[in-house]
Amino acid sequence: MKSLLHYVKQQYLLIVIIVGVVMMLIFFLFNRSDTKANGEDAFETDSFKTMDLEEDLIDDVPLVLMVDVKGAVKLPGVYTFTEGDRIDDAIKRAGGFTEDAEEIHVNLALKLLDEQVIYVPEMGEAPVEIEQYWKEAGDGESGKVNLNTATIEELQGLTGIGPAKAASIVSHREEHGPYQTIDDLKNVSGIGEKSFDSLKDFIEVN
The missing domain is CATH 3.10.20.600 (Ubiquitin-like (UB roll))
Known part of the structure; x- marks a missing residue:
């Protein structure tokens, strides 16, 4: 009889231990899952904050x-x-x-x-309004300065053309006749290759 009671006590203790271990495992797994979820939420929040910051930086450029x-x-x-x-x-x-x-x-x-x-x-x-200025200087609708009709004042509206160079352009036109191509501008004293490159998109000949 004593042996039976001793056996039952041993089995009872074993069952209690097993149940306790199982409960601890369940508690551990539940907490781990909750922590992971909170971590993911925090990561997503930080990601959105980073994206908002990047957009703000782009807008601030x-x-x-x-x-x-x-x-x-x-x-x-x-x-x-x-x-x-x-x-x-x-x-x-x-x-x-x-x-x-x-x-x-x-x-x-x-x-x-x-x-x-x-x-x-x-x-x-x-x-004058700048659109009118270009139209008068270009003597047409292209918006470019016509080397054969532009005055000294109109030529000074071109980048890098001051009073002296503008006068030289007009003098060359009067002495040698109308410009045949815009490349003829390089024959004018003081107009080098670099100056011509900055002017070629804004001039024409008619």
């Missing part, structure tokens, strides 16, 4: 503006600016106004636009 500054400035040419810059910044980049500049016709507070042309007239020169 300023646009690059290409602006052509012409006329009565010391260093006419094409310059790069960022969104929010103003005409005042463009004039400063181009070396400032010349002594003959008619500054009153230039609104320095205006914001710059991509592919914008800023033309600063000289004293005594009638201010």
Whole structure:
């Protein structure tokens, strides 16, 4: 009888131990699953935050503006600016106004636009809208300056062409006759290959 009771006690203890181990395993697995789920949620949240940050950084990158500054400035040419810059910044980049500049016709507070042309007239020169300026200088609808009809003032609207070079272009035309091709411009004193390359897309002959 004692042996039977001892056997039952042993079996009971074994069953209790097994049940305890099983419960511990279930508890461990449940906690692990919950921790993993929380970790995935945290990872997804961090991922979304990273994506939002990247989008914000992209939105914060300023646009690059290409602006052509012409006329009565010391260093006419094409310059790069960022969104929010103003005409005042463009004039400063181009070396400032010349002594003959008619500054009153230039609104320095205006914001710059991509592919914008800023033309600063000289004293005594009638201010015109830039589209009208190009049409008159080009003597047509192409928007290019016609080397055979443009005046000295109109030629100065071209990048890198000041009063002296503009006068030389007109003098060459008067002495040798109309330009036959735009390449003839390289025959003018002071117009080298580099200068011609910067002008060829803005000039024509008719």
